[in-house]
Amino acid sequence: MPMRKQNLLPPLGLLTAATVWGIVWYPYRLLEEAGISGSLASLITYLIALVPVLLLCGRDFLRQREQRGWLVLVALATGWTNLAYVLAVIHGEVMRVLLLFYLAPLWTVFFARLILGERVNQFGYLVMGLSLAGAYVMLARNGGLPLPTNFAEWMGLSAGVAFALANVLSRKMREVATGVRSLWVFLGVVGIAAFPVGFEGGALTAVAGLDSAHWLILIGVGLLLVLATFAVQYGLAHTPASQAIVILLSELVIAAIASRLLAHEVMDAREWLGGALIVAASLFSGRIHQETKT
Template identity: 30%
Template structure:
């Protein structure tokens, strides 16, 4: 297979992944509608993903054994971040939850600069300013103080920070393959879900007894498609593409999520929320925009 063909396939995978995660709120809320409140639907989905990915991942047990513990912790933390994001979709408006989560470029730049000591180009500083401005505009649209409103928005904001920490650790320390990484990711997501779900609602025994087949099928489909196949494919694709292209393609999640929520759930945004969201998306694009490296020696 030629390099161009691999690039085209990887590009298509990232674009489709963005679309898939843009409609991820649909199965999450469908499980709520069937009687799984709060984070319990996420727990079932991530457990299904871990069980499905376990056999091929354990066949690569040597990779897991040799993996850097910090890298494993970072991957598991990434799964926990996705769980917070998933639960946030239950308690908040879809577009706002996605946009709060997509502030990750701002946190990533700050973490890279102040925790890792990485060089921060001027364009990244501009991205931080635009991202924070977008956050303040978006959160003050209703006339309140520019703070997240409700548990869903707080979960999304914290999820973005955790995801930035996770990706920094993965970038710095991980060389794990896509399949075992997806398995560790699903385990981290499940552990976070089991810790958080009881905080919001008790175990929904009656709902599971009333419609076990429908709930099981939906959780399995969600776990396999979103938490299993799409994440494994994304991990395969991202190492074969320029980070700027990945970042731009993943912005489809914001657009698809906002449009589907407006059409299917009647969730419309205030003009200031749209303006703030546009700034957040712009910050994300600037963060992945190619920059000229500083010259460190003779040409």
């Protein structure tokens, strides 16, 4: 019995992270309605999250001397991933943004080849084909180029690109402690989010005008981000890639239900078809770099 409970922890961690990411867009929208921009909300929530992460991992962070350059790149990539994702789900349709984000396996193929020198097997070409087909079905309108048509879609797409880069870089630094990498992630988001906030007028006034309910939202989101970050790191470290991607895709189901109930957003048939192709690509992505059996 203890062994079975232990084996349930990694998938439970992945499911927890998927649930957080599938619903976190909603409190960010509430904060936007209260006058807190996506950039400012990201900055505050990740500053709140940074406190417990520093307490847990600060000592290991100070001792880390190797691969600082790569860790900075991870911080920048993950910082943009999180900021772009928040801006996208605030200003766009949640499911379209998420599906564009889930084109990440396509970009992973290129980054893994460039940074790690990895060659893909037949599943890699299948992932590329399905991803491109899904993107074309979703984005091509009236014979035009299959490109995003608004700010939110471009942010969602760029978040997926940055996420793919961060994942490949993390694989390059497997020997770096999870806590240290997590701390760099939070520092990256704070640093990236602080840049646009610096150009926003009235940020301090907006923060001063928040009531206790909005501060509870900010603190709650910050703590959920800490939970999701460590849960997914633990889950990925103890779950086969092909199984992990299936569990993480539950984020799409959770987000679809939440966006329907909370924002009354509905996907059309074209979006469902493109999304199905992108999901299929993600399902095969866990086998891109596995050895092909002969």
